[in-house]
Amino acid sequence: MRYLFLLLVFSATLLKGRENHFIFSYFTDNGQDGLHLAYSKDGLIWKELNGGKSFLKPTAGEDKLMRDPFILQGPDGLFHMVWTCSWKERQIGYASSRDLINWSEQKSIPVMAHEPTAKNCWAPEMVYDKKNQNYLIFWATTIPGRHADVASSEREKGLNHRMYCTTTTDFVHFSPTTLFFNPNFSVIDATILQKGKMAYMFLKNENPNPPEKNIRITTAKAVSGPYNLEVSAPITGKYWAEGPSTLEIGKFVYIYFDKYTEHKYGAIRSANMKDWEDLSDKLVFPKGVRHGSAFKVSKEVYDNLIQLP
Numbered sequence: 491m492r493y494l495f496l497l498l499v500f501s502a503t504l505l506k507g508r509e510n511h512f513i514f515s516y517f518t519d520n521g522q523d524g525l526h527l528a529y530s531k532d533g534l535i536w537k538e539l540n541g542g543k544s545f546l547k548p549t550a551g552e553d554k555l556m557r558d559p560f561i562l563q564g565p566d567g568l569f570h571m572v573w574t575c576s577w578k579e580r581q582i583g584y585a586s587s588r589d590l591i592n593w594s595e596q597k598s599i600p601v602m603a604h605e606p607t608a609k610n611c612w613a614p615e616m617v618y619d620k621k622n623q624n625y626l627i628f629w630a631t632t633i634p635g636r637h638a639d640v641a642s643s644e645r646e647k648g649l650n651h652r653m654y655c656t657t658t659t660d661f662v663h664f665s666p667t668t669l670f671f672n673p674n675f676s677v678i679d680a681t682i683l684q685k686g687k688m689a690y691m692f693l694k695n696e697n698p699n700p701p702e703k704n705i706r707i708t709t710a711k712a713v714s715g716p717y718n719l720e721v722s723a724p725i726t727g728k729y730w731a732e733g734p735s736t737l738e739i740g741k742f743v744y745i746y747f748d749k750y751t752e753h754k755y756g757a758i759r760s761a762n763m764k765d766w767e768d769l770s771d772k773l774v775f776p777k778g779v780r781h782g783s784a785f786k787v788s789k790e791v792y793d794n795l796i797q798l799p
Contacts (some may be wrong), residue, residue, distance in 0.1 A: 501682075501787035509789070511540075511787050511790065512739075512785070513792070514528040514735075514788075515785075516528065516783050517557050517558065517559070520555065521555040521556050521557035521780075523547070523556075525556055525559050526542070528775065533784075535647045537776065545590070545591065548583065553579065554577075555577075556573050556574075558614070558781045559782060560572050560615040560616065560783045561783055562588075562785070563785065565618065568797035572584050572614040572615065572616060573583050574611065574612050577589060579611065580603050580610075580611055580631075581599055581601060583596055584661060585597070589794060597660075601654070602654070603706070608633050609631070609790075610631055611630075615682070619730070622715075625657065625661070627658065628670050629654060630677065631654050632651050632652075632788055637672065640698075642698060642699055649676065649696075651675075651677055651678045651696055653670040654670055676695070677695070678693070678694050679694040681694075681734050681783075682713055683743065684713050690708075690736075691709070693705070693707075693737065694723070703732070705723075705725050705745065707722040708722070726758065727768065729751070731748065731749055732747060732748050733747055733782070734747045737785070741761050742759040742761055744757055744759045746761070755770075755775045756768070771784065788797065790791070
């Protein structure tokens with residue numbers, strides 16, 4: 491009997507250690523309100539944290555926005571966050587935290603200051619490059635006349651984005667900005683997943699005329715690239731999608747994305763990175779969620795967040 495009791499206790503402890511603790515960072519409206527967080531145990535039902543109130547008001551940049559907040563926990567234990575701080579500035583925002591509640595002083599990183607005609611710095615994200623032991627930060631920028639033209643639309647006239655990047659080890663010193671991904675279409679909202687020996691980059695084909703507005707995949711043998719310029723066919727459906735974010739749950743890779751014209755979120759998942767199942771009808775997010783990022787946290791961080799009043 492005692493043996494059975496100990497076995498049950500051990501099994502319960504083991505299962506507890508395998509519990510899922512997921513957080514989703516996002517913004518609402520135009521991003522003036524700052525950082526919002528939601529939590530989930532299954533990756534489908536997400537509930538707002540902090541009573542729906544902002545965790546961090548934006549102070550970086552001239553426009554003081556906090557759009558597209560992307561959060562990555564580095565090997566140093568810190569949660570590093572980058573975001574779009576303006577529609578038209580040549581910089582991105584940065585802050586860090588140990589617990590996602592208390593944040594460092596915000597600062598602007600002038601990643602495109604050397605390009606006087608650059609129109610923007612949108613949706614920065616990053617990945618930790620284990621091989622080079624640094625953080626690779628990447629974002630979308632339009633530099634007029636720099637790349638092959640794409641058919642435009644009146645609303646998006648003059649916008650023709652490509653992905654640029656910089657690297658850092660300490661978020662104080664940064665390598666010179668370089669062109670990161672240059673396909674034959676306008677591209678924004680890239681995110682990178684390292685899985686096995688391959689790096690997968692999910693991105694939005696932003697071509698406006700005729701409109702694409704869908705999520706594609708490209709691959710590389712290292713997170714730093716180079717990535718195949720021949721991307722996949724769309725993995726999202728006949729709706730406009732942007733802001734892909736990845737999350738590994740069990741044997742599946744989940745891709746969350748903003749169905750921005752429908753004012754709701756969608757998700758797909760795959761066990762083989764080829765066949766994608768749409769889960770959008772099973773997904774529940776807080777009202778008003780916009781372009782964010784999904785990531786795993788420890789039970790301690792999770793518990794402290796969900797206990798907030």
